[in-house]
Amino acid sequence: MNKTPLNDRHYALKARMTDYAGWEMPLQYEGIIEEVLAVRGKVGMFDVSHMGEVLIRGRGSGGFLNWLLSHEVAKGDPDLISYAIICNDEGGVVDDCLVYTIAPESYLLIVNAANKEKDLVHIAESMEMYKERYPEREHSIEVLDETDHYALIAVQGPESLSVMLSMAEPLGLGEKGSEALRALEVFHHIQVEVPGHKRNMMISRTGYTGERGYEVFCPAEVAATIWDELLKKGVVPCGLGARDILRLEAGLPLYGHELSAEINPLEGGMSFAVDFDHEFRGRNKMKANTTRELIALLGEEREIPREGYPVFVSGFEVGFITSGGFSPTLRKGIALALVKADSVGLEEEVRVMIRNRGVPFKVVAPPFVKSVNFKYAD
Known part of the structure; x- marks a missing residue:
């Protein structure tokens, strides 16, 4: 270990x-x-x-990352950090990451520990695809595992x-x-x-x-x-x-729960990290493969919704819990759930099946806990 x-x-x-x-x-x-x-x-x-820390550097690395990731990260700001998604060809998620611009044409990707080896394989494969797609562009890119x-x-x-x-x-x-x-x-x-x-x-x-x-x-x-x-x-x-x-409590996604190869960024509530105005791997199929949405659920009881529990609206099963737990801050059960798109709206009630009982939860806007000390994106 x-x-x-x-x-x-x-x-x-x-x-x-x-x-x-x-x-x-x-x-x-x-x-x-x-x-x-x-x-x-x-x-x-x-x-x-x-x-995991993956260093990508060399001539052409900025252009390559802009094609690899769900939005442009190479913007010339030497101190910038960008949250971005690495997508597969179907628009699903290989991983989500933070990208540190540490020097011109030098970027450090912070990736999930469980995904690092898979990410390295995907990056190498994507680099070959990028070179074939853009043979006119200069390429001298190095990928290093710095973990x-x-x-x-x-x-x-x-x-x-x-x-x-x-x-x-x-x-x-x-x-x-x-x-x-x-x-x-x-x-x-x-x-x-x-x-x-x-x-x-x-x-x-x-x-x-x-x-x-x-x-x-x-x-x-x-x-x-x-x-x-x-x-x-x-x-x-x-x-x-x-x-x-x-x-x-902050309503943030975790890979393997709200994001996965089968759950794309739009379904996982990460649409802000996707820019369809620029070309990236998986862009063309992502919208077509979006049929679900992520919702936030707040309970009135101490019952704890767990991953995989089914979610019902008007007696019909519409989805499942992706993450759930007891909020020490609110002293209530909270959860994120993936459901059929447009099956339920804000402030409406759903039922989560917990120990063979349909427990009521209200659909709320995340985050569950909004800190006055945190600067939220507009």
């Missing part, structure tokens, strides 16, 4: 460990509910070093900026570090040279919780020092259990 550079820190904190996509990862420390509330109320941190060289620590919560400001010196941000952190916009990053390492540290204003947050990509060798400094500052360590509830 793979281990992150922070594995010994998790054992020292007596974390409950689990196998996730072949990685030994912390599921929880003090408890999932306590960790969720820490992120909602103050600040927490996550080791997400299991995520083992990086660690990733996510600092999330309403007090995350205060914590990051206090970390300016330990992170080596220099005299203007605090100013740079305050000015850092959502989906942008700054780079910091790390003495003795050829790879820079990257600090981004991103996250997977619906709260204000930052993610620190650093050379694997310095991750433990950063983690220890964050612990000294009172940041609560959080596991994957809390991370999943937080992303569900």
Whole structure:
């Protein structure tokens, strides 16, 4: 089983460990509910070093990525981060990813741990297709798996900026570090040279919780020092259990649940990440293969809807739960469900079959928990 550079820190904190996509990862420390509330109320941190890092660089790499991904990511902004979808030929999802522009014609893709090997095969196949499709374009593209060289620590919560400001010196941000952190916009990053390492540290204003947050990509060798400094500052360590509830409260998709080879981005609620005005692999069939939609469901009881439970409207089965759980913030059951398009509207009631009983849920607009500390897209 793979281990992150922070594995010994998790054992020292007596974390409950689990196998996730072949990685030994912390599921929880003090408890999932306590960790969720820490992120909602103050600040927490996550080791997400299991995520895959794929570097794509060289002449023509920007044009290739613009064709590989569901919208243009090579826009000339040296600090930009883009959320994008890697699609198959049918318009289904191979993976979703974040794309860091780290230099001209140099991009770092952050992909799901369980999908990395599949992604690398798909990227190589797509590159050959791209070269055949556009023989007139200059190509000198290199694809590198950088996963083992990086660690990733996510600092999330309403007090995350205060914590990051206090970390300016330990992170080596220099005299203007605090100013740079305050000015850092959502989906942008700054780079910091790390003495003795050829790879820079990257600090981004991103996250997977619906709260204000930052993610620190650093050379694997310095991750433990950063983690220890964050612990000294009172940041609560959080596991994957809390991370999943937080992303569900925020209405965010998870590959294998709301997105998959059979669930395209339009069906999975990610239409904002698709630009049909530019050509990309899978574009032509995506619209034709869209027959369902993602809805958000809020319960009035503590009954918990689980993945796969059927959803009914007026006695007819219209879909199924893709993700569900108990919201510690709302103290109610919440879920995302994939249903037939136009089968139900906002504020209308559906029934979810839980233990042979049709439990009522109301269709609501996500997110379930909207934080005042998070800047939402227009």
